[in-house]
Amino acid sequence: MCATPTVATDSFRVAGTEPGPEGVTFEFEGRPIRGRRGESLAAALTAAGERELRRTRTGPSRGLFCGMGVCQECLVEVDGVPGQRACMTKLDRPMQVRRQDVLPAARTIDRSAKHNAHAAALEPDLMVLGGGAGGLNAATLAAKIGAKVLLVDERPMAGGQFYKQRLEASGIAGNLPDDAQFAGGRALIARARQAGVTMMQGVQVWGAFEPLDLMLFDGKQSRLCRPKRLIVATGAYERGLPVPGWTLPGVMTTGAAQTLLRSYGVLAGKRLLVAGNGPLNLQVALELARAGAAVAAVAELAPAPGPGSFTALLQMATSTPDLLFQGRRYVAELARRGIPLLHGHALASVEKTGTGLKARLRRWPGAQDAASVEFDVGAVLMGYGFMPSNEILRALGCLHAFDPACGHLVCQRDAECRTSLEAVYAVGDCAGLGGARAAEAEGVIAGLAAARSLNLSPSAEAIREAETARRALRRHRRFQQGLWRVFQAPRPMAELAGGETLVCRCEELALSDIEPGFAAGSAGIGAVKRATRAGMGRCQGRYCGPMLARLAADRQGVALDEAAYWAPRPPVKPIAIADIIAGD
Numbered sequence: 389m390c391a392t393p394t395v396a397t398d399s400f401r402v403a404g405t406e407p408g409p410e411g412v413t414f415e416f417e418g419r420p421i422r423g424r425r426g427e428s429l430a431a432a433l434t435a436a437g438e439r440e441l442r443r444t445r446t447g448p449s450r451g452l453f454c455g456m457g458v459c460q461e462c463l464v465e466v467d468g469v470p471g472q473r474a475c476m477t478k479l480d481r482p483m484q485v486r487r488q489d490v491l492p493a494a495r496t497i498d499r500s501a502k503h504n505a506h507a508a509a510l511e512p513d514l515m516v517l518g519g520g521a522g523g524l525n526a527a528t529l530a531a532k533i534g535a536k537v538l539l540v541d542e543r544p545m546a547g548g549q550f551y552k553q554r555l556e557a558s559g560i561a562g563n564l565p566d567d568a569q570f571a572g573g574r575a576l577i578a579r580a581r582q583a584g585v586t587m588m589q590g591v592q593v594w595g596a597f598e599p600l601d602l603m604l605f606d607g608k609q610s611r612l613c614r615p616k617r618l619i620v621a622t623g624a625y626e627r628g629l630p631v632p633g634w635t636l637p638g639v640m641t642t643g644a645a646q647t648l649l650r651s652y653g654v655l656a657g658k659r660l661l662v663a664g665n666g667p668l669n670l671q672v673a674l675e676l677a678r679a680g681a682a683v684a685a686v687a688e689l690a691p692a693p694g695p696g697s698f699t700a701l702l703q704m705a706t707s708t709p710d711l712l713f714q715g716r717r718y719v720a721e722l723a724r725r726g727i728p729l730l731h732g733h734a735l736a737s738v739e740k741t742g743t744g745l746k747a748r749l750r751r752w753p754g755a756q757d758a759a760s761v762e763f764d765v766g767a768v769l770m771g772y773g774f775m776p777s778n779e780i781l782r783a784l785g786c787l788h789a790f791d792p793a794c795g796h797l798v799c800q801r802d803a804e805c806r807t808s809l810e811a812v813y814a815v816g817d818c819a820g821l822g823g824a825r826a827a828e829a830e831g832v833i834a835g836l837a838a839a840r841s842l843n844l845s846p847s848a849e850a851i852r853e854a855e856t857a858r859r860a861l862r863r864h865r866r867f868q869q870g871l872w873r874v875f876q877a878p879r880p881m882a883e884l885a886g887g888e889t890l891v892c893r894c895e896e897l898a899l900s901d902i903e904p905g906f907a908a909g910s911a912g913i914g915a916v917k918r919a920t921r922a923g924m925g926r927c928q929g930r931y932c933g934p935m936l937a938r939l940a941a942d943r944q945g946v947a948l949d950e951a952a953y954w955a956p957r958p959p960v961k962p963i964a965i966a967d968i969i970a971g972d
């Protein structure tokens with residue numbers, strides 16, 4: 389039996405998760421809105437039907453896109469301070485919130501109370517950057533062995549993407565069913581605390597400088613951390629795909645919709661279309677349907693598995709059978725709920741209508757006019773796999789190589805997850821996409837290795853834990869290989885964009901604007917950047933960069949390698965110059 393829909397009628401909240409007496413009333417463009425204390429501003433605004441957040445230089449509005457602090461499309465002004473990411477800003481008081489204009493007023497440097505003290509540099513034995521599956525495991529084991537561990541994460545709650553947690557508020561827990569992901573994350577966080585890990589949430593690392601200087605910003609103060617060892621576990625972000633209309637408010641990544649729902653009990657829309665490539669889309673479509681949303685369809689780039697998928701499925705079944713069966717259950721439940729799973733389809737375009745969005749799918753691969761199908765929906769979710777968040781690793785100088793099978797840079801590591809730099813380890817998706825279970829195993833392996841390198845002696849139990857992790861890692865890597873063979877599809881780059889579709893979202897550049905840069909810039913995408921400003925926006929080229937690197941390499945007839953990508957530059961996450969100077 390499928391669950392009965394439970395959407396609140398007057399908002400986008402799952403029924404029963406509306407703010408109670410503990411709620412906060414804030415103003416958005418003068419409109420009073422009631423939200424839950426502790427939820428993100430993005431969640432409170434989405435729940436109230438407010439989708440248009442920042443305005444671009446040429447006028448159109450943008451809204452929540454990545455939902456994880458990467459794209460910078462959700463910028464708002466909070467109590468007069470511009471440049472605040474609604475998806476990362478906690479609603480904790482009655483704020484005055486306004487849409488962010490393209491050129492916010494300059495801020496004066498605040499040298500008063502919060503800024504005037506020089507904070508001493510932090511000097512832990514081990515800094516773990518990222519509190520997801522990989523980082524939590526690494527921090528816990530190293531702390532259990534005796535290291536002084538500082539774990540830093542920019543999200544308000546630990547858990548990362550796979551283990552993202554629910555807002556700890558009455559109502560949410562009772563109305564959003566608990567599941568293994570929530571419970572697993574709770575257990576990992578509790579273990580880290582028990583082991584004595586110092587956890588700093590809501591703190592972002594905005595710069596990394598050789599030999600091992602990390603710059604932290606907690607929303608008030610910028611400060612230096614100079615650890616003896618560093619484990620980077622910064623995860624991944626979702627690939628976007630430029631198609632006409634992909635910058636419209638209401639079009640967002642699948643993961644953004646998942647965070648709204650799982651952490652805050654908010655639906656991205658009451659009727660939605662999900663499109664992309666990979667299993668996360670199936671999972672999120674079901675989570676939304678179970679929570680009461682109408683999912684019009686799930687479009688999957690890959691063809692339906694057939695006899696040719698047998699060896700890949702066998703590889704999955706013999707390595708991690710429970711995950712294979714979980715996938716089968718997703719497909720069966722989608723069918724039971726009457727949600728079409730359209731294999732061999734790609735999102736072709738989205739346009740705004742009087743009531744919402746019209747999304748068009750087309751056969752993929754195929755000719756431009758390959759048969760298409762249209763849906764009227766309130767939100768479109770796109771998830772075309774992931775890209776490693778490797779800026780910190782690259783900024784420090786850790787060697788990377790391009791992996792043609794995965795289509796992204798992979799950090800070069802030894803069997804202990806040590807990078808080309810003696811004091812730096814990399815675990816989880818930031819080093820190369822491997823999924824949550826591989827991230828957990830790598831965390832354990834790196835936690836042990838980092839502790840040993842600090843001359844600490846692990847217990848027999850810690851050594852056994854790492855041995856178990858090594859065996860698990862081999863299995864999970866085999867599973868991932870099989871999984872992505874099942875979801876293998878020709879990956880569109882700019883083919884669905886057309887000349888006028890924005891490719892660089894931040895600088896509002898279409899492919900036709902960038903083409904002259906290629907013509908002038910035979911030296912690669914660095915020259916394209918200088919000639920066109922592509923990649924110079926606030927997302928730091930995270931969305932357009934991989935695509936332009938591929939196009940530039942193709943034009944030059946060379947293979948992709950690390951040098952083909954833009955060099956990472958500080959700040960890797962935007963920080964106001966006023967905050968950098970004030971922390972000086």
Ligand SMILES: Cc1cc2nc3c(=O)[nH]c(=O)nc-3n(C[C@H](O)[C@H](O)[C@H](O)COP(=O)(O)OP(=O)(O)OC[C@H]3O[C@@H](n4cnc5c(N)ncnc54)[C@H](O)[C@@H]3O)c2cc1C
Binds near residue numbers: 519542543625642
């Ligand atoms: C949006 C999204 C949703 C996903 N949902 C699922 C899912 O439901 N199921 C699934 O199997 N896989 C999911 N994945 C894949 C997932 O990334 C991995 O399987 C797993 O979470 C990897 O663990 P990790 O430790 O490598 O990274 P993560 O769990 O992503 O943890 C990385 C952490 O690093 C922090 N961080 C990153 N950069 C900085 C910085 N500069 N300063 C401070 N902190 C920083 C982040 O806040 C985050 O908490 C999702 C991925 C994304 C991007």
Ligand code: FES
Binds near residue numbers: 451460463
């Ligand atoms: S939606 Fe907030 S930064 Fe991307």
